[in-house]
Amino acid sequence: MAGLFGIILSLGLLMYLAYRGITVLILAPLLACVAIIFSGEGAVLLGTYTQIFMQGLGGYVIKYFPLFLLGAVFGKLMDDSGAARSIARYLVNKLGTQHSMLAIVLACGILTYGGVSLFVVGFAVYPIAAALFREASLPKRFIPGAIALGALTFTMTALPGTPAIQNAIPMLFFGTDAFAAPLLGIIGGLIMLVGGIWWLSYRVKSATAGGEGYGNHQDEIIEVDTSNDPGIGISLLPIILVITTNFVLSKYLLPLVDSSYLAEPKYGSTTLNSVLGTWAIICALVTACLVLIITNWSRWKNLKSTINKGALGSLLPIFNTASEVGYGSVIASLGAFVIVRDYLVGLSPSNPLISEAVVVNILAGITGSASGGLSIALNTMGETYLNLGAQFNISPELLHRIASMASGGLDALPHNGAVISLLAICGLSHRESYPDIGMVAVIIPLVALAVVITLGTFFGSF
Template sequence: MILGIIGIVVSLLLLITLAYRGVPVIIAAPIASAVCLIFSGAPILASYTEIFMPAMGDFVRNFFPVFLVGAIFGLLMTVTGYAESIARTITSWLGSRSAIAATVITSALMTYGGISLFVVAFVMYPLARELFRVADIPRRLVPGTIALGIFTFTMTALPGTPQVQNVIPGQFFGTGSYAGPVLGTVGGAMIFGLGLLWLEFRRRSLIAKGEHFDSDASRQVIGGPADDGGSRTAVALAPPNRVVPFLPLLTVAVVNFACTLVFFPAMDWSYLEGEQFGAITVDDRAALWAVLLAILAAIALIVLLNIRHFAELRAGFYDGAKHSMLPIFSTASEVGYGAVVASVAAFAVIRDSVFTMGANALVTSVVTTSITAGLTGSSSGGMTIALNALGEDLRAMADQEGMSLEIMHRLTAMAAGGIDTLPHSGAVVTLLIVCGLTHRQSYKDIGMVTLVIPVLVVAVLVTGVSVVA
């Protein structure tokens, strides 16, 4: 048993090391799984085909539609020029002197509007770079500023966000995407406010030391974003009506809200009890279906508004479909790894120790999700691994304690968006590559706004909820 536990730890360290060194997770996860199986004495081939692959396939089956439509939506917003128009409009409202706030708000608006996180990073970098250049803000702060807008409060905290990190808990707790609205709004506001304070503090500190946009310490050293994000020709780079580019984002919010709180509860879903639908309930799929319909409605609106340019839009559909593949399969591969770890006998010892540590359901869910997200470097992957292994027990435990599943949903999602951004995180590595900067130059600020502040906020909220309960 001791050897099995050592194998789990070694495999996790190997996964982190391989990911940090740039090995694709699709390759790294099976390798780490094999190491875990060797230490535990379990059969490698049978575990790969009968445990790893089914778990990976289940994640793709459940969440691929969201990854697909989110990537397509993001590419269409780029191709039409709507994304750039939104950025320029918000900047004109706030002024170039507020480059940091303008970048965060624009990034957040796009993320909350349903655009894939990685697509937002590609779209925002050239715009943020220009804003920072005009305001003479050190370039090294660009990644942290974008990260605050896309990897934190709009990804997990704000109720109704269509990002997959807000959909996953609903699959286990039977909750919707608007779960815990007050708690999520308060937490989101805290992360946003503290993140902006940190970035502004850093701006003043660096400028006081004589650093500027083109200083050596902030100079671009890796190369700019991929052509997919910054050089594509837009259909309408400057729409005459500034309101139009915001309509698709507004559509996502309105349709998601209406489906979750109005239409779905009013419909008859009794047919879902049939065997052909797996005897599920609407609560098991409501969050996923609402987000899917919301983004599809926004895509349809973009097509209608630009029907004369459908040939150009078609390229956005193709590119979006291609760009959805790597993120979904990378995350699914991590989920497969988690299933392998959960299958070995040593994991039962770890699981039982988690439930006997004396914590309530909320603390147990938050801690386990946070740890697995940090180890895998993925909020969605880590949360799925934790809830696949412990979700049913956590739900039963919460019911027994009288803990609100909506609160469990919101704080578990927020916990997934904390230490998932350790240096080996694929999201962090990708963002730095897009911005052409290194960990040494920019990770301090990324870590502060996406890791330290969110973890502190979640700790405060969990403590507050536990005291009140």
């Protein structure tokens, strides 16, 4: 019982202290030690840290660093070239002020579906959203909800082909690609999009009917010269390339490659299916980056600085997540974890999809990170769910899509780093804007997940 209490205490402290702003780089190893001590294995603290925690951390970096690196560089290139701003402005101009909310959501959705990170999207779209909402006399407090809906929901976990890390992580565990269970993903994504738009529109209508306008806000928006920004065609081209290149490579070209050499020990004795999805996303992002550089050649003020900042910007996110994975590896090594694992698997003995969704969601909520919770869940129980899937005739593609969608629910609780950063960008507080973020990024995605689990249970993967 002491070991089980130690795990619960450790997880609770991780959630609370992360919310208080303490970096997970420090929290993860320290709280892993707390769990170890309560388990009665304090004598092996150093061995556990170097041989389990660091092995888990390092293994995650080895698997996913190329995706974090290329995604961050691509996002910075989209930002500094002005392409991200161009896409947002184009949608705003086409849809007009009467559809302000939809314009902002779609702008964020297109950018994140093309591989641009939330932070780049937030900085690029917020000034446009603030100007648009002020002009239309819409309450500013709804801007974070609109950005969260476009960046943290359907394009992050549901839509097939998204290069988001939350869609990439399950590939290595289930031997799938980024387009797993495409129709189910589209259905789930539409529920999130339509449900979120309905909610925000209802809230805006209610607020404006009560006489609420933009509000008295001292917006500190830095004016950016947009006269040299690229046109919409050049701006959208890299986004289109990420999706199409990923699809063609994963479905048609890479399966034709002679990959027999991968069976050799020096290549990890692996198979093409285990790396195909990752290879496709790497190639897609490299292609998009090169095209983005070439088509905007005259616009680069300092290309070297842009690339360097993008590369350095990838380090903290991946090491934060990798530290959480190392923490999960330690927890999974403890004897008391067997009790936790058996309990979670037994939540729905006849339907592993429910257990998988609950486990991923809870861990994402505790860590305040979709990728962190998903990584811990699959590192500790991925093989278990794959075996259960074979036992109950559940395809790996369906396991992939449920795991990915489950990571985007409780992760967006108030202590989530992306939520805190988004509110900081917009200059708003949790009290002002979190109720709408919570609805569009937590409640509605959970409803979408439940619908997809139900459809997958009765009709399988499609």
